[in-house]
Amino acid sequence: MPMPRALFVAPLLLTLFGLGSAPLSSEPHPDPAAARLPPLVTEGGAHAAALLAHRVSSAPYDTYRLAGPGIRRSDRFRAGSITKTFVATVVLQLVGEHRLRLSDPVERLLPGLVHGNGSDGRRITLRALLGHTSGLYDYTADPSAHPLSATAALHVALAHRPTNTPGHYAYSNTDYAVLGLVIRKVTGHSYAAEIRHRVLTPLRLTGTSLPGARTSLPSPHGRGYTRDPADGSLRDTTSIDPRTAGAAGELISTLDDLNRFYAALLGGRLLAPAQQAALLNTRASHGVYGLGIYPQKLSCGLTVWGHNGRIAGSHVRTAATRDGGHTLTYRVDTDASADSEALGTALVDAEFCEASPPSRPGP
Known part of the structure; x- marks a missing residue:
């Protein structure tokens, strides 16, 4: 699994679903895995996180959960390597x-x-x-x-x-x-123009943008924090120059938009069958990475697909079943998390293995 570089610091424990959990008004069924999801690790004053899960199978649901202040479902945030x-x-x-x-x-x-x-x-x-x-x-x-x-x-x-x-x-x-x-x-x-024309407009991803040289986030948005390597202090990095990230990581998006994008991509709405097969072909990397997307095999035998993203002030992870029918995106308002990879594995495993019975494992 790819591990984008970040600054590592000592964690402060917060529980994602213990603080301010809030189901959506349109939710047909509550998320059965919510109470069993693991704790979320963040730092110091940067203590906000949110998760949005969506499923369209025989027992559909939408669930939004949050931890900490200053974060909302509608927020725009930097999605990094996604x-x-x-x-x-x-x-x-x-x-x-x-x-x-x-x-x-x-x-x-x-x-x-x-x-x-x-x-x-x-x-x-x-x-x-x-x-x-x-x-x-x-x-x-x-x-x-x-x-x-x-x-x-x-x-x-x-x-x-x-x-x-x-x-x-x-x-x-x-x-x-x-x-x-x-x-x-x-x-x-x-x-950026091709992504807007081919992906954002057709899928109506109105909260997603590629900022170019724009250093600010579109409204609404919260704050983003990183650790200063010089003195270890936590500093606000909400405004940054995204040109250094470019095609590798400049995207700004929302929880809803990322779930919608991966659902459409894995559901076959964006690629022809031959290109869809190429997208998920991991032979060259010996199972680690496809073409712009990677698999994660869960404890229940299910394989989900998605990507993570880490950029100054933000850590994001999206995962989805191979048919795109069950998606999960979570975000943290800091990139300075010592064990965010382990956290991501645990959150994804809990959502997909506890919320639904295992389906046919992916490749």
Whole structure:
């Protein structure tokens, strides 16, 4: 499972469903797993978290739960690397339109751009970029670099030797910076414009946006916090320059929109069958990652699909069943959580295994 970088600090325990739980007025049935969901770990003054679950099967329900002050269901928040699933969807749609092929080498599309210090665009395909098997160094691993464009991010990456040889899995934000450039080359439009046209507008995801250079969050929104590495203090990072994240992580969204997006994607509404199969193919990563999405096998044998996202002031996780009929998104108003990966595993496991009987396990 990919683990985006973050600052780790000592936790303060809060219980997600013990504080201010609030079912939706339209909820046909209460969430049977709510009382059994595990505690949520957050920090210091950044103590707000929320979870939204939705199911459309034989026992449908919507459930919203929250912990801590200053957070609402309608809030816009930074979704970090969940951006990658949106970018991958656009690339796969272009493949379905025969404007791209997954076997296309980067060199054919962006001649001369990915070359040097051991990296060779002739050996890196679009499939490798989508599935993090390109070997390209992750530009966010260089703490001295704060690139404000995809080409600048690529220059940072190419200043380092590859993390792995092409064909071996290694999560790298550089892969999606390059994919953003590929989308512009093929369509003549930015990846943000293509996401709006192909995904946001058709699905009516009105709370989702790609801010570009805009540093503020759209209203309504809460606050976001991170830990200052210099003195360990908690500081407000609600306003940041998202250009460093770019196609790897600039997305702003809501709980409802993320659930709706993954339900549509996994439900087959955005991709043709061949591209849908490619999306969920994890062979190249030995089961770790598909193309912009990854699986999580739960304790009850069910496999869910989704992505996590971590960016300054925000940690998010979305998971859904393979048919998109049961979705879960939770968010925390800080990226400074020492054990957020374990928390995410526990929350997802409790929701899907306790709330419904196990269905046929995924691949």
